[in-house]
Amino acid sequence: MTPIHQHFPALGTTVEGVLHSSDALSMQQVWDKVRRLVNAFERRFSRFQPSSELSLLNGQAGRPITVSAEMLELFLAARRAWDRTEHLVDPTIGAAIISAGYDVTFDRVPVETVSIQAPETNAQPRPSLSMINIDPIVSTVTMPAGVSIDMGGLGKGFLLDAVARTIEEVTNDFWVSLGGDVCVSGTDGGRPWRIGVQDPAALERDWATLTVPTGRWAIATSGTTKRKGVRHGRRWHHIIDPRTGRPALTDLVAVTVVADSGLMADALAKAILIRGSREGLTWLQRQHQVEAIVITDRHDLLTTSGARPWLTLL
């Protein structure tokens, strides 16, 4: 079995993977399929592309809109993540992101200089996924006025799962990364996969590796150090707390979650980060098939009991 490395630019980052196989042609074909899948996803779900299905949906408030099967599937996945995180991961924060200054793709936002506008005080209730009517029978979505959707947080994990299922058609030994959300499966030539964990304080290096057991695992890291700024002397970042509509006040700078799906790894990493170290880890211990490692703003390292043996500090 030969490891075959592939990569291409997409989603404002790099899609990359290593597939173990003795059939190079099949690997190339499946990677072409992955590329088409990712490009189609971007065309359909990017809120930064005016012609995307998501942008068109965001512009149609108050009436049922028939959506594609893929959009419906993503909405249903978003609702599962919203339920599991007890409503902390909510795709209706789109308006809050825009008011925070992220009205262009993150690629072009300088991390030091963006300043958020003052949140508008008004009597309208804060948007929530509960306000959106999703009808899977007739494939329609109805959004109230003033609510817009941003699938960025959940979309990457959702797409990672779709990519992994595609690759599994030809091999069970691989890893694939969508901009740092990683799925590993099987083994690395007979050895367990070792995943590097980026240091949130020094993004050019890793601070640890995770050696996960054989199986399929998704690993996602949420943090507050990559996109951030200062306003009125307060440090802020891009992880929005749906309860307030503002950047989450948390003592955590990075959360790495290992879960059985990319969707949940992504969602749970954000949920723990929003909750903070004490509440987040206590809450997580009640979840199944999930492990996590967190770093606090005092540089404390905390892990769930299952993650400890996987961790190697560098």
Added chain:
Amino acid sequence: MPRYHSILQDIRPLTPGILGLVVVRQDGQSYPQFLPGQYATLSFPSHSRIKGERSFSIASSAADLTKLEFGIRIGGRYTTALRQLRPGDRVEAAGPFGQFTFEPFRDQSAVFIAGGIGITPFMSMVQTATDIGLRNSLRLVYSVRSLADAAYVDVLNDLSRRNPNLGVTYVVGDRRVPPGTSNIRPGFVTADIFSAAIGKNPWGHSYFLCGPPAFMNVVTKQLQSFGLPKTAVRTERFAVASSALIEPGSWLPKLTIASWGLATVALVGFFAVREKDRRDELSAAPPTTIINRNANAAGNTNTAFLETPVPIVNTAPNPPTPPAVNTNTTTPIVNTTTTPVRTTPAPTIYQPPPMRYVPQPRTTVS
């Protein structure tokens, strides 16, 4: 090692002394994936005067495998003969080879220092990084005798516009700097130029160096004067055990030893010398240093590089350890006795497969 029957698609001068070649596969397929910084060996069977094969850095982006581009310094007999080439000529390409490679996860902040024709591997690195949208910090310091000798200036300007993480500084030996330019410095590569390119802290960067031997020696010493060990600077040396590798998670360099062992290195070196002699006889090319990709290897021993521009005689990178070819021309001895005499065949030259870097997964903050 497979060879790819190819066609010369384009040939044009990049500068008065540098020839640009573009080759594509005859069957229209893509070339195999290579890592930015690797090289290929080329031969030109259509031309009787261009004998043997030579190694040249791949200058094109690794994100586009439909073609391979090369920049070749014209100087020796072989490279001068390349001027005879015309689009449509047959080319035999083999590779990729080499471990002088840019690796995105390892080299989050990279400093490329090029002297003269040593720019070519870095062209592949910066083009690839830009084409695939990497956010690595890339600093290129390009030292030339004059701006007229600088190749790929338009390409570098375009890349700088497209890639906000790329910075290019030209250093011109003749000190003729056009007015109003901020990224052209007169003279030679100095500590001030490094500081301007990398900031006050030299640590935390991956350093790559390619150019004439004297240039590389001086620049290496300069970097050492910053407190950087020699192993922190990647240069192309004899293949097996001398490339410093940095593993993910550690920004301190680690020296790794290939699994062949030093004994195999010596054996390969011995047969490489024999093969070199044979090829020299065939091609009558000027003698060159074995398996050393320093761009100017044709006996330039000028150590006063910083003070006086040195004419570059032959900067074509030298051939790698050649592929296995049995050159035994010994004919069996006809023995008139009844006992047949066996001759011992000449040993074949072992060509190990090129080492391929396979990246490991990494979760990053998002």
